[in-house]
Amino acid sequence: MASWIARHIERAISQTADGFGDWCVNLQSTAGADRWAQITWEHINLAYPSADDPASALASLPDVPLLDIASWEPNTFVTFSHGADGSLPALADFMAAYFVHVLRLTDAESDWSVSEEAL
Structure with a gap:
């Protein structure tokens, strides 16, 4: 169940929107x-353990409106831009x-520890 992830996405968005x-x-x-994983107002940055283009690895994952690969580095990370809108459950899934x-x-x-920081 991804509701715990949705709470953290909402937290990153609301803290920024509230002027923090x-x-x-x-x-x-x-x-x-x-x-x-790192979640911000408009990006999700995820560890990426492959040298292959992430588009192929993502083909079997749930589709999310307004989610696009912004950048990636082989065997390091993939960063997605996301629309900070009503798609939080889909983004969490x-x-x-x-x-x-x-x-x-x-x-x-x-299985995950959580921390927060102002950038």
Whole structure:
């Protein structure tokens, strides 16, 4: 269930909208330092453990309106721009599927530590 992820996406968006500056919610897998996610007002930055173009890896994941690859670096990260609108559940479902199918982790909240920071 991706509701815990949706809460963190909403938190990053609301903190920025409420005037706290650019806000980032960091999710760190307890399975390893190379498995992580960063959520901001308009971007999601995810660990990317492959040299292949991420478009092929993402083909089987849930479709999200206004979600586009902004940049990526092989074996390092993929950054998505997202529309900070009513698509939070779809975005959270996408992230949960990414954790499972790309990072090969569980999407259980207990397997992730959370921190926040102003950028």
